[in-house]
Amino acid sequence: MAQRCSQSRIPVKPVYGPADMVGWSDEERLGEPGAFPYTRGARAHPEERGGWIQRELSGEGDAARSNEQFKFLLSKGQTGIDVIGDTPTMGCLDPDHPFAEHAVGTQGVSLCCLDDYRELYRDLPLDGITLSHSLQPAFAVAGLYCVAGERGISPAVLRGSVLQVPYYCEDTGYALHMPFDLRLRLAVDSIAFCSEQMPRFHAFLEDTYYISDGGLDAIEEMSLGFVEIRGIVRALLARGVAIDSFAPRIAILVNCRMDFFEEIAKIRATRRLFARMMRDDFGARDARSLAVNIAAHTSGLSLTAQQPANNIVRGATQALALALAGAQAIEVSTFDEGFRIPSPEAHLVGLRTQQVIQLESGATRVADPLGGSYYVESLTDEMEKRIWERVLHIEAAGEPRQLCESGWFRRVFQEAMERHARELGDGTLRKVGTNVHQVPDREDVLLRDVAREKIEPCRERIAWLREYRQRRDAGRVSASLQALHASAEDRASNLMPAIVEATQVGATMGEMSGVLRMAYGVPADPFGMLEDPI
Amino acid sequence: MRPIRVLIGILGLDQHEVGATVVARALRDAGMEVVYLGRFNLPADIVKAAVEEGADVIGLSCHSWEYLHYLDTLLGLLREQELDVPIVVGGSVVTAEDAREIQDKGVAAAFGPTADSAEIVATVERLAGRD
Numbered sequence: 001m002a003q004r005c006s007q008s009r010i011p012v013k014p015v016y017g018p019a020d021m022v023g024w025s026d027e028e029r030l031g032e033p034g035a036f037p038y039t040r041g042a043r044a045h046p047e048e049r050g051g052w053i054q055r056e057l058s059g060e061g062d063a064a065r066s067n068e069q070f071k072f073l074l075s076k077g078q079t080g081i082d083v084i085g086d087t088p089t090m091g092c093l094d095p096d097h098p099f100a101e102h103a104v105g106t107q108g109v110s111l112c113c114l115d116d117y118r119e120l121y122r123d124l125p126l127d128g129i130t131l132s133h134s135l136q137p138a139f140a141v142a143g144l145y146c147v148a149g150e151r152g153i154s155p156a157v158l159r160g161s162v163l164q165v166p167y168y169c170e171d172t173g174y175a176l177h178m179p180f181d182l183r184l185r186l187a188v189d190s191i192a193f194c195s196e197q198m199p200r201f202h203a204f205l206e207d208t209y210y211i212s213d214g215g216l217d218a219i220e221e222m223s224l225g226f227v228e229i230r231g232i233v234r235a236l237l238a239r240g241v242a243i244d245s246f247a248p249r250i251a252i253l254v255n256c257r258m259d260f261f262e263e264i265a266k267i268r269a270t271r272r273l274f275a276r277m278m279r280d281d282f283g284a285r286d287a288r289s290l291a292v293n294i295a296a297h298t299s300g301l302s303l304t305a306q307q308p309a310n311n312i313v314r315g316a317t318q319a320l321a322l323a324l325a326g327a328q329a330i331e332v333s334t335f336d337e338g339f340r341i342p343s344p345e346a347h348l349v350g351l352r353t354q355q356v357i358q359l360e361s362g363a364t365r366v367a368d369p370l371g372g373s374y375y376v377e378s379l380t381d382e383m384e385k386r387i388w389e390r391v392l393h394i395e396a397a398g399e400p401r402q403l404c405e406s407g408w409f410r411r412v413f414q415e416a417m418e419r420h421a422r423e424l425g426d427g428t429l430r431k432v433g434t435n436v437h438q439v440p441d442r443e444d445v446l447l448r449d450v451a452r453e454k455i456e457p458c459r460e461r462i463a464w465l466r467e468y469r470q471r472r473d474a475g476r477v478s479a480s481l482q483a484l485h486a487s488a489e490d491r492a493s494n495l496m497p498a499i500v501e502a503t504q505v506g507a508t509m510g511e512m513s514g515v516l517r518m519a520y521g522v523p524a525d526p527f528g529m530l531e532d533p534i
Numbered sequence: 535m536r537p538i539r540v541l542i543g544i545l546g547l548d549q550h551e552v553g554a555t556v557v558a559r560a561l562r563d564a565g566m567e568v569v570y571l572g573r574f575n576l577p578a579d580i581v582k583a584a585v586e587e588g589a590d591v592i593g594l595s596c597h598s599w600e601y602l603h604y605l606d607t608l609l610g611l612l613r614e615q616e617l618d619v620p621i622v623v624g625g626s627v628v629t630a631e632d633a634r635e636i637q638d639k640g641v642a643a644a645f646g647p648t649a650d651s652a653e654i655v656a657t658v659e660r661l662a663g664r665d
Contacts, residue, residue, distance in 0.1 A: 087546075087547035087548065087549055087598065088547055090549070091547060091549075093547070098576075099546060099547055099574070099576070100547060101546075101603075102546055102599070102600040102602075102603035102604065103546055103547045103548075103598065103600055106598060106599060106600075107598055172551075173549065174549055175549070175573070175574075214550075214551070214552050215552065301552075304647075305626060305646065305647035305648065306647070306648055338626055338647055339626070339627060339629070340627070414555060417551070417552045417555045417556060418555060418556060418559050420552075421552075421556035421559070421560075421651075425650070425651060434648075441630065441648070452629050452631075454599055455599070457603070526574075527574070
């Protein structure tokens with residue numbers, strides 16, 4: 001019989017028992033919930049805080065339409081918002097860029113200037129809910145900071161997050177067409193800015209979901225995540241930012257695939273690794289610097305285009321794993337993921353999945369309910385060991401910038417995508433409806449109609465933006481872009497004040513990105529189709 | 535006989551590369567030469583590369599609806615330049631209705647998310663006249 005293995009190819013025995021725990025110290029490995037090494041959770045009593053933050057990834061069309069989406073979900077009991085940009089926005093291109101024409105607002109919200117952020121947050125209780133941003137960090141922080149200021153809300157009370165992926169974004173996910181040093185600087189500067197101005201906001205959200213959902217396994221996911229966290233932390237320390245001023249606001253947005261216990265073990269191992277790393281490698285002293293917040297998205301890659309109703313079951317299984325692992329914020333990838341960004345029906349099912357688990361199952365009545373399980377503890381130890389070995393392996397392979405530029409990271413992603421396809425093809429990874437228990441297409445009708453509706457590009461944004469550019473104070477915009485360029489040239493300065501200033505006078509994200517690229521010696525427009533902004 | 539040459543590209547700002555990568559691997563494993571253009575192409579880029587590389591077949595991978603808007607331009611450019619290179623479209627977002635619609639326009643073959651690699655390989659071989 002073939003060896004049983006977890007999805008990360010960890011050999012697994014048929015059963016675990018006391019013999020697997022010989023020499024195992026619960027004091028060293030577990031501790032109490034909310035105490036070092038935080039294996040059992042970042043907080044002592046998660047239920048007292050009302051459970052995890054429930055949110056569904058949203059954003060479609062223009063900012064006003066996305067604002068309606070938020071309000072719909074909030075009216076159904078969602079406890080935070082999570083907004084993602086369309087592909088131009090994620091790539092720092094304005095909607096009137098020739099490449100953006102057919103992509104405006106179809107896979108997220110189109111955002112490029114302060115007016116957009118005003119619409120995006122319209123009527124939302126910015127000081128009452130958490131605002132999570134799957135957007136380019138420096139620009140999203142500037143947008144939120146400016147709108148809060150206009151509404152008389154102190155940025156200091158804002159809660160939420162913005163994700164950081166400076167190492168990997170060119171190779172997997174959304175390419176910014178920016179050199180490594182600039183990407184890292186935007187991360188460092190936005191985190192440093194928030195540690196002073198928005199101290200409750202998690203500006204350092206390491207996103208291992210996005211990098212891993214092409215097919216990385218859980219060990220690859222977390223090891224690449226830790227390598228990036230360590231790189232950003234070192235860069236912040238080199239900038240003179242004190243570890244305990246930003247480390248309490250580090251969070252990790254992890255993936256959750258279908259391998260139930262492995263994903264739980266991964267999260268527990270991640271908390272433990274993080275605590276030891278922050279204490280021993282970076283000298284953090286504040287207890288909050290050691291307890292990392294874990295947010296999660298359930299895996300879009302695990303969902304299928306065939307029999308989309310099955311995806312609801314997958315989402316529920318994954319969300320239950322996350323609840324048992326003590327995740328502090330969850331987004332359930334929706335059943336129509338294989339076809340489109342979420343429909344309202346699918347959004348609601350995703351949210352209801354979380355509500356049913358939280359309110360009906362009692363899964364989170366106690367902290368870390370699986371703590372002490374022979375299997376879960378053995379798997380947690382094994383994940384911890386393998387993740388850390390791989391972190392050291394990657395760090396020994398070279399400097400991150402060099403690994404990026406030489407295509408070393410890209411090969412990791414490439415090989416993982418191919419492996420995933422191979423495993424689906426040969427049945428190593430079983431997928432109901434895809435490689436087992438398939439049905440003929442004519443029988444596969446349930447929920448297919450919802451999944452197949454298309455979203456038209458929001459092309460009216462193009463005309464709107466052209467008109468917006470006309471009505472700005474051209475002199476002030478130009479001066480602010482010159483100032484941003486000067487700030488970018490001074491490698492020791494923080495870019496955020498200049499980005500905030502430019503945002504306030506009406507500069508667009510595309511213009512600001514162009515100026516930053518120029519200061520780093522690359523073309524302002526990666527596609528060579530626009531005039532330089534300054 | 536030289537191997538079949540397939541150009542694989544993604545249009546517009548569609549960022550997902552999983553499908554393109556996997557199909558490129560399957561075609562290479564079947565003995566074909568793959569010219570991998572990757573992301574961020576407009577129709578003119580695809581046509582230019584097809585000419586320069588002497589592609590037998592053009593493969594377009596899509597995980598967004600952008601391809602639907604670009605196809606007319608792409609097919610028009612091919613016709614203008616009298617290039618008889620068949621286009622194969624594949625991607626998670628391609629529904630059966632989309633497949634019919636784009637084949638009516640002149641796309642040689644279209645694959646949705648349920649297609650398997652063997653089927654794609656066989657189709658490309660057929661379109662390149664090597665079946």
